[in-house]
Structure formats: structure tokens, C-alpha cells
Amino acid sequence: MTTFRKLSNLDWSFRFDNFSKVVKSGVVVLDLTTFRKLSNLDWSFDLTTFERTTEMFKQQLRPRFLTKRTQLTAEELEQCSRAIRDNFFQYFSLREIHSLHLYLPILKRNEINTWLIIHHLWQHYPDLTVVTSKIELSQNTMRCYRLTPETILLENRWQVPEPVNSSEFPEAQLDMVLLPLLCFDRQGHRVGYGKGYYDKFLVKCKPEIIKVGLSLFVPVETIADVYQGDVKLNFCVTPQEIFSFGVD
Numbered sequence: 576m577t578t579f580r581k582l583s584n585l586d587w588s589f590r591f592d593n594f595s596k597v598v599k600s601g602v603v604v605l606d607l608t609t610f611r612k613l614s615n616l617d618w619s620f621d622l623t624t625f626e627r628t629t630e631m632f633k634q635q636l637r638p639r640f641l642t643k644r645t646q647l648t649a650e651e652l653e654q655c656s657r658a659i660r661d662n663f664f665q666y667f668s669l670r671e672i673h674s675l676h677l678y679l680p681i682l683k684r685n686e687i688n689t690w691l692i693i694h695h696l697w698q699h700y701p702d703l704t705v706v707t708s709k710i711e712l713s714q715n716t717m718r719c720y721r722l723t724p725e726t727i728l729l730e731n732r733w734q735v736p737e738p739v740n741s742s743e744f745p746e747a748q749l750d751m752v753l754l755p756l757l758c759f760d761r762q763g764h765r766v767g768y769g770k771g772y773y774d775k776f777l778v779k780c781k782p783e784i785i786k787v788g789l790s791l792f793v794p795v796e797t798i799a800d801v802y803q804g805d806v807k808l809n810f811c812v813t814p815q816e817i818f819s820f821g822v823d
Contacts, residue, residue, distance in 0.1 A: 634765045640757040644685045644791060655791050656688035658814035660693035663692060672706050674704040674744070676719060679736040686755065687789050699722060701704060706744045709737040710772065717776045719744040723726040744775065751785040754808065759788055760798045763807040763820030777806045785809050
């Protein structure tokens with residue numbers, strides 16, 4: 576509100592100066608004095624509020640949230656990963672879950688440390704089959720493989736660890752999948768890296784599979800450019816809380 580009051584007192588008259596701010600399809604041209612005043616305002620809270628109350632497009636959200644994730648310290652990432660693990664196991668009863676797919680993290684890129692969840696599953700749910708995937712470049716898709724403490728992993732071209740000595744697991748037998756994402760919205764849509772691997776993968780799973788996103792950040796209000804092939808989440812786990820979107 577303080578920043579809004581300061582903004583309302585600025586001279587927003589359109590003068591063709593050297594600075595312009597592009598907003599979606601239009602251009603707002605600011606005089607140099609106004610720009611200097613704007614640059615002195617505290618935008619930190621207001622930009623967060625803007626993300627949570629405004630439609631945004633995937634091409635805007637990807638770089639924004641990649642930057643936010645990169646700015647996390649190693650300690651912050653570990654705290655968030657532990658909070659996500661704890662929230663997941665406190666919320667979900669896995670008694671009826673016989674097989675669970677999850678992704679392996681690229682820790683160099685500050686992805687959520689899903690190894691915390693994996694080790695907990697191995698220790699406390701020995702009868703549950705843990706599954707991960709491997710990208711098949713020739714078919715532009717993913718295939719599922721069992722993940723055990725004995726599984727040997729090698730990094731692919733994107734530095735994603737992949738199994739090399741485990742047996743394949745049918746996608747149609749999966750009961751739950753934990754999905755990577757950069758951000759999500761309050762309707763359960765997610766933004767990933769843009770390759771579409773998981774949307775294609777989920778089509779091969781049974782309709783009732785439980786789809787759980789893992790996110791370091793709270794949701795944005797609305798992802799504007801959702802298309803028909805985007806598969807919605809049923810839940811999303813963040814360090815603060817769990818969001819439920821129902822079951823389609």
C-alpha cells in the first residue's frame with residue numbers, strides 16, 4: 576500500500592524520453608524524473624503480490640522462478656526440501672499406495688532434494704515400489720524403472736541422474752507420481768521446463784493416478800496460457816502448506 580500511494584503521486588504523463596517499460600502488449604513511456612523516483616521504491620513485496628494476483632504467461636514465469644530458485648542459498652534449499660518432505664509424509668497416507676514415481680534432482684541447479692523423500696520411503700515403506708524415469712531421446716518420451724539402494728545412476732546430457740541397471744516398470748501400474756515444476760497456480764496447473772515430457776508421460780498412466788507437485792514457492796494466481804494437453808495436479812506440496820485441487 577505504501578508503494579501504491581507513492582506511485583499515485585508520481586507524474587505519469589507520457590513523454591517520449593529514453594526509458595520505456597514494456598507491459599504485455601503496450602508500452603508505457605516514462606520521463607526520466609519519474610523513472611528515478613520509481614527506481615527508489617521498494618518493489619519486493621509488491622512484485623510478490625503482483626505474481627499472486629495477476630495472470631502471467633509461461634514464458635514470463637520460467638525465467639522469473641528460475642532466478643528465484645537460483646538465489647536460494649544451500650541452507651535455504653535444504654530447509655525447504657526438509658519441510659516439503661515432512662509436509663508430504665504428514666499429509667499423505669501411503670497405505671494404499673503400492674508404487675510411487677518421483678524424479679531425481681539436479682542439485683547443481685537448486686532443485687528440491689527429493690533424495691530426502693526417497694530415503695524415507697526406503698526406510699519406512701519397504702513394500703512400496705519406488706520408481707523413477709529415464710528420457711528416451713529417440714522417442715521424445717520417458718520410461719519408468721525401479722529405484723532401489725542398489726541402483727546405479729549416470730547423468731544424462733541435462734545432468735539428470737538416470738538408472739542404468741534396473742528393471743523397467745509399467746506406467747499403468749503407478750499409484751502416485753511426484754512432479755517437478757518451477758511454479759504452479761491456484762487451479763492446479765504447473766509450469767515445468769517446457770519440454771512436455773511429464774504431460775506425455777501422464778497420458779500413459781491410469782486416470783486415477785494421484786499427481787502431486789513439489790514446489791519451493793507459493794502459487795501464482797493464474798497461468799494464462801494453459802492448453803488442452805497440460806495435465807493438472809491433484810495436490811502441490813510447498814514448504815509452508817499443501818494445496819489441494821481435487822481429482823479430475
